Amino acid sequence: MNIKPEGRFQVFANIVMILITLIAIIPLILLTIASLTDNSALxxxxxxxxxxxxxxxxxxxIFSSGNSVPHAYWISLVLTASGTLIGLTITTLLAYALSKKFLPGRGILTFIVFFTMLFSGGLVPTYINYTGVFGLKNTFLALMIPGLLMNAFNVMMMKSYFVTSIPEEIMEAANIDGANEFSVFFRVALPLSKPIIATIGLFIGIGYWNDWMNGYIYLTKRTDLYSIQNLLYRMIQNIQFLVNNSSSLTGADKSLGSIPSVSVRMAMAVVGVLPIVIVYPFIQNNFIKGITLGGVKG
Structure with a gap:
């Protein structure tokens, strides 16, 4: 049976994609199985x-060692939901404004946004400003505010989507019908931008969910504000401390025998990544479309 070149390429592409999928899925399966394996056997x-x-x-x-995992989950959910909503709003508004050719100073503003992709203020000046000037230390805002300083990559990607994927004729027609810029944005641009909004929203949400650095730096006393990542990180540190100092701790041998020092790390990874794995399938279609269209240079 003769197979056309297009058919051979399709078969080859399917095989490659299957292999890539297996490479991505197999470690997750092994991670989950390891978390359900007896520690001694592991x-x-x-x-x-x-x-x-x-x-x-x-x-x-994890759930009965005195650490409030459900509370940390709640903090992470509130942080991710609120941070994603506010961050997505700021990013969308800025990207839409930069997509307008008639915007005064458009080139300078675009350069300022792009400049942040190359250089940043650094950790020490950032810490001094957030703690000394804004007083965010040991507050919930310390987990949210740093992430709201828009990611320039997200802004540029959404700007490219507005420029290349939303016909200018539609917006001009809306202006002719009497719609102002806000009406065009909310009634025309946003409904046509669901793919890129889902994509950028996923980027921002994953960033908030996986973030542990802000809690590690700014939450020195308010451990009740720990997100799930911060709590799991602290648990790993505590277990590592017990393992490394077992010889100098009285009664440590008995205590260490009841700690699943290896399998608990796998369980923590599963607990941390599980919400992302659950959410992603519901937005993958918009995510793929948004990445494809938003990545076109505008």
Whole structure:
């Protein structure tokens, strides 16, 4: 049977995509299985898709070790939802304004946004400003405000989408019908921008969900404001401390025997990544379309 060149290329492309998919999925499967493996068996036999002994003790340890994982989850959910909504609003408004050719100083503003992709103020000046000037230390805003200083990549991608994917004729028709710039933005531009909005929203949301640096730097006393990433990071530090100092701690051998020091790390990774894995399938179509169209140079 003869296969046309287009057919051969399609078969080859499908095989490549299947391999890439397996490369992405297999580590997640192995991670989940390792988190459900008995700690002693995991240390003795290493990672395996068919463990010698199954156990959910790592998850029991996470949720019953005195650390409020549900509360940290709630902090992360509120932070991600509010930060994504506000950040997406600021990014969309700025990108729409920069897409207008008649905007005074458009070139200078675009350069300022692009400049932040190359240089930043640095950690020390940023810390001094947020703690000394704005007084954000040990507050919930310390987790949110740093992420609201728009990512220039997101702004440029959304600007390119407005320029290349929304016909100028539609906006001009709306202006002729008497719509002002705000009406054009909310009634014309936004409804046509769902793919890029979903894409940028996912970027911002993942950034907030995975962020642990802001909590590590700015939350020195308010541990009740720890996000799930901060809490899991602190738990890993505590376990590592016990393991490294077991010889100098009285009764440490007995305590360490009840800590799933290896499998608990896998369980923490699963707990941290699970919401992203659940949410992504529902927005993947818009995500792919937004990446494709928004990446076109405007």
């Amino acid at each position: 240390i003795r036999n290493g990672y395996s898709f068919v463990p010698e002994k199954w156990s959910v003790y790592a998850y029991q340890y």
